[in-house]
Amino acid sequence: MTHLQILKSPVELSLSDYAMSGEPIVNQIRLLRDVSGIFINQEALSDLNPETPVYSVQAWLPVQEGTPGGLFFGVSTIMSGKVDNEYFMTKGHFHAKSDRAEFYWGVKGKGMLILMDRDRNTWAEEVYPGSLHYIAGEIAHRLANTGNENLVVGACWPSDAGHDYEQIASSGFSARLLEIDGKPQLFETES
Amino acid sequence: MTHLQILKSPVELSLSDYAMSGEPIVNQIRLLRDVSGIFINQEALSDLNPETPVYSVQAWLPVQEGTPGGLFFGVSTIMSGKVDNEYFMTKGHFHAKSDRAEFYWGVKGKGMLILMDRDRNTWAEEVYPGSLHYIAGEIAHRLANTGNENLVVGACWPSDAGHDYEQIASSGFSARLLEIDGKPQLFETES
Numbered sequence: 001m002t003h004l005q006i007l008k009s010p011v012e013l014s015l016s017d018y019a020m021s022g023e024p025i026v027n028q029i030r031l032l033r034d035v036s037g038i039f040i041n042q043e044a045l046s047d048l049n050p051e052t053p054v055y056s057v058q059a060w061l062p063v064q065e066g067t068p069g070g071l072f073f074g075v076s077t078i079m080s081g082k083v084d085n086e087y088f089m090t091k092g093h094f095h096a097k098s099d100r101a102e103f104y105w106g107v108k109g110k111g112m113l114i115l116m117d118r119d120r121n122t123w124a125e126e127v128y129p130g131s132l133h134y135i136a137g138e139i140a141h142r143l144a145n146t147g148n149e150n151l152v153v154g155a156c157w158p159s160d161a162g163h164d165y166e167q168i169a170s171s172g173f174s175a176r177l178l179e180i181d182g183k184p185q186l187f188e189t190e191s
Numbered sequence: 192m193t194h195l196q197i198l199k200s201p202v203e204l205s206l207s208d209y210a211m212s213g214e215p216i217v218n219q220i221r222l223l224r225d226v227s228g229i230f231i232n233q234e235a236l237s238d239l240n241p242e243t244p245v246y247s248v249q250a251w252l253p254v255q256e257g258t259p260g261g262l263f264f265g266v267s268t269i270m271s272g273k274v275d276n277e278y279f280m281t282k283g284h285f286h287a288k289s290d291r292a293e294f295y296w297g298v299k300g301k302g303m304l305i306l307m308d309r310d311r312n313t314w315a316e317e318v319y320p321g322s323l324h325y326i327a328g329e330i331a332h333r334l335a336n337t338g339n340e341n342l343v344v345g346a347c348w349p350s351d352a353g354h355d356y357e358q359i360a361s362s363g364f365s366a367r368l369l370e371i372d373g374k375p376q377l378f379e380t381e382s
Binding site (some may be wrong): 068105 | 202253317328
C-alpha cells in the first residue's frame with residue numbers, strides 16, 4: 001500500500017481574535033483620511049488625526065475574484081472610535097453581482113451590522129461574540145463599532161460577488177447610527 | 192428623525208464549541224448503522240453498537256437549497272471512535288453543482304480533511320483549532336476524527352452546491368485513513 005500525503009493548509013486563524021496568518025493572506029487597512037466622506041459631521045473630522053486607523057480587513061482569496069462557484073474568507077476589525085457622535089464604521093457596499101449573499105459572525109467586541117435594501121429601507125442587527133448574520137443578496141451592509149474595544153467579525157462570501165462601493169459612496173445609507181444618551185440609535189435621514 | 196429598528200439575528204454560535212442555537216437551525220445525526228458501509232472492516236463493525244453516534248451536523252439554511260447566490264453555514268461534530276483501526280468519519284461527498292467550493296475551519300479536537308479530485312487522487316489536510324481549509328470545486332471531501340475528543344468544524348458553502356453522495360457511496364475514496372503505530376496514515380487502496 002502506498003502512503004499518501006498529509007499536508008497543512010496554508011492558512012490559520014487564531015480562534016481568540018481571528019487573526020489570519022499564512023502566505024496567501026491579503027491585508028488592507030483603512031485610515032480616517034481614506035473614509036472621511038462617510039461621516040456626517042465633517043467639521044468634527046478636522047479635529048481628528050487623518051492617519052487614525054478606522055478598520056482593517058484580512059482575507060484569503062484562494063481563487064481569482066470573479067470566479068464562479070468559489071468562496072472567499074475574511075476577518076474585519078473595526079476600531080473603537082467616533083466622529084462626533086457617529087461610530088467608526090466601514091464604507092459599506094452592495095455586491096456587484098447583486099444576488100450574492102454573505103455570512104458575518106461576531107468574534108470579539110460589540111457593534112452593529114447596518115443593512116439596507118434596494119428600496120433604501122435601513123435596519124440593523126446587533127453584533128456580539130457568537131452572533132451569526134445572513135446578509136441576503138441585494139442588501140447593502142456596513143459594520144459599526146459601538147464598544148470600547150476592537151470589533152472583530154468573520155466573513156465568508158462568494159468569489160464572484162464583487163463589491164459595488166459606488167452606490168453607497170454617492171448616496172450613502174438612508175440612516176445613521178449615532179450615540180444618543182450613551183447608546184447606539186439608528187436614525188432615518190431621508191423622509 | 193425617525194428611529195429605525197435594531198434587531199437580533201435569529202441564530203447564535205457558541206464560540207467555544209460552535210454549538211448553533213436559534214429557531215432556524217436544523218440538526219442531523221448519523222449513527223453507526225446509518226454509515227456502516229463506509230468502513231473497510233465490516234467484521235469489526237458487528238462488535239459495535241449500531242446506535243453509536245458517529246457525527247452530527249447543525250446548519251442554518253436561510254434560503255431554499257438550490258437558490259443561486261445564497262450561502263449556508265454549518266457545524267459538523269465527528270465523535271471520537273474507530274472501527275478496527277479506521278477512524279470515525281463522515282460519508283463524504285462531491286457537490287452536485289460540482290464547481291461549488293466550501294470553507295471548513297477547525298474549532299475543537301483534531302482530525303483530517305480527506306480530499307479527492309475527479310481523477311481519484313486523494314490527499315489529506317490536518318484539522319486542528321484554527322486550521323482553515325479551502326475545498327475547491329470538483330473536490331470530494333470527508334472529515335475524520337483522529338483524536339480522543341469531539342472534532343468540531345465550522346463550514347460555509349453555497350446554497351446551490353447540493354450534495355452528490357452517490358459517487359462516494361458506490362466507489363468510495365481511493366485511500367483509507369488508518370491508525371498505524373498510533374498515528375493516522377493515509378493509504379492508497381487502488382493501484
